[in-house]
Amino acid sequence: MKNDPHPRNATTQVVLGLLVIAMGLLFLLDNLGFVDMHRAFSFWPMLFVIVGTVKLCDTRTQGGTMLGAAMVGIGVLLMLDRMDIIDFSWRTIWPLVLIGLGGFLVAKAIRGKRAQESGVAMLDGAPVGAGEVIDVTAILGAYERRVTTQDFRGGEITAVMGGCELDMRGASIRGEAVINVFAFWGGVTIKCPPDWSVSLQGTPILGGFEEKTIAPPDDSKRLVIRGYAIMGGVEIRN
Known part of the structure; x- marks a missing residue:
């Protein structure tokens, strides 16, 4: 890690900067009367997409990638619901959260088993x-x-x-x-x-x-x- 130039961190900064610029342009167009931001605010699930994208660009672990992808997925589903393309609600999200949590635990258990098979000593389910x-x-x-x-x-x-x-x-x-x-x-x-x-x-x-x-x-x-x-x-x- 000492010589890591952190290219993914730079990529995250660029993505975040572009998202901020896009939000600024939307508010500018609203002030000029070209768009109605009151309608745009109904698409608040975009927050999940933005945060998930930042996490995906910044993470270096499998768990972080799964979390970022889950947040992006939830945001997209909620956006599609707002656009009346699909019928999706918070009652549907909780089972998906449980499924995602179960998948994360299974992946963690598999990594622990592989570590044991490779001869790495384990303590409380984690490598020593x-x-x-x-x-x-x-x-x-x-x-x-x-x-x-x-x-x-x-x-x-x-x-x-x-x-x-x-x-x-x-x-x-x-x-x-x-x-x-x-x-x-x-x-x-x-x-x-x-x-x-x-x-x-x-x-x-x-x-x-x-x-x-x-x-x-x-x-x-x-x-x-x-x-x-x-x-x-x-x-x-x-």
């Missing part, structure tokens, strides 16, 4: 040493995890209408580690040791990134936080 690279997801709930590896290399944290708390005060970094966060209607809290320097490079959209850490004596251990806080918050503290 997996704390070196994390993949944490909280949807409509809370997730708390403690990481104590002495060779933390980064990973990905996703919180959708839920919260994630990652306690790494007993961990260590060799050089630099990067964590990609995605908080949508949710919050992420990261606790790091006082000898880590923190670099916030995230993008808040109606949300916020906040750092409450003590400045270390040197920059030998550096934690980089990238990603998005969409109507949510990300806090890093000691």
